[in-house]
Amino acid sequence: MRTLGVFIVLSLLTSDASHADYFRIMDGATSYYIPYAKVEEDDGSVIGYTDAYGRIRINLPLGQRTVKVIDRGVTKSVSLRVDGRPNLKRVEASN
Amino acid sequence: MLNDLSPMHTGSAIGLILIVLGFVALLLQKIYIGAEIATPTEIELPLLGKMKANYPALIFVFLGFGLTAYSLTKGKPIFSQWLVTGFMASDIPEINWQDGRLVVIPNNYDLNVESRSGRFTIEIDLEGTKTLEDAVKLIDYSHPKGSLQIVPSVELAAKKSGKPSKIVDDLLPPTTRNYRPIRLEPMPAN
Numbered sequence: 001m002r003t004l005g006v007f008i009v010l011s012l013l014t015s016d017a018s019h020a021d022y023f024r025i026m027d028g029a030t031s032y033y034i035p036y037a038k039v040e041e042d043d044g045s046v047i048g049y050t051d052a053y054g055r056i057r058i059n060l061p062l063g064q065r066t067v068k069v070i071d072r073g074v075t076k077s078v079s080l081r082v083d084g085r086p087n088l089k090r091v092e093a094s095n
Numbered sequence: 096m097l098n099d100l101s102p103m104h105t106g107s108a109i110g111l112i113l114i115v116l117g118f119v120a121l122l123l124q125k126i127y128i129g130a131e132i133a134t135p136t137e138i139e140l141p142l143l144g145k146m147k148a149n150y151p152a153l154i155f156v157f158l159g160f161g162l163t164a165y166s167l168t169k170g171k172p173i174f175s176q177w178l179v180t181g182f183m184a185s186d187i188p189e190i191n192w193q194d195g196r197l198v199v200i201p202n203n204y205d206l207n208v209e210s211r212s213g214r215f216t217i218e219i220d221l222e223g224t225k226t227l228e229d230a231v232k233l234i235d236y237s238h239p240k241g242s243l244q245i246v247p248s249v250e251l252a253a254k255k256s257g258k259p260s261k262i263v264d265d266l267l268p269p270t271t272r273n274y275r276p277i278r279l280e281p282m283p284a285n
Contacts (some may be wrong), residue, residue, distance in 0.1 A: 052237030088283040
């Protein structure tokens, strides 16, 4: 029992694990999503691309972060919260 | 737009300008009087016979024709046809793959998705020595229930460095890419 408890505590402490969160990136406060856009972290590393419906699966550690969205040469920023929940979260891209 | 001009277009444009300049020069020409015989200079040309003219104007015209002809024959771009194939897989029962959309970014290529099997084929004509990875940034399949993506340059780099790659390592022509079955990433509904 103690071993199990130690295991659980250690798992939680070392859990910098990435979580698969799903986002739909919208063009500002409009009802239009941004398809086929490249999503990058601030350091330029590519997270992925949105699909035809503006959706993207993001594997990053829990927490709030700002990422860049590049749509047809225009770079916008998006603030998103990775919380490990499986729902499709709507986020807005802004200039 | 200027960057899109091929050598063929450039050569043809210059040739056309030379032809026009040459004809203008011929129309406005001064007839040069031969110093010794005091008559207009005559030139005998093969096939065309004799003509009164001056050499500079003629040179423009013939140079223009020559340049245009050369550009049209030698400057023709060579295209190679690429074939990209693969399969999409999903745990969603009875999924109709044609409910989704397969797109190549940048687009304007022939795409086909088989509704039951999830097999896809893409035919792309690429100019010169361009490869699939040079021309295509992203292959995306989006279905209301999920999506999947292939970044060709990433997959080829992984294959070349011996890392796991979606490219099937079989003996195919260099202008072919065959991808392993790729699972549709289910997307939650709103």
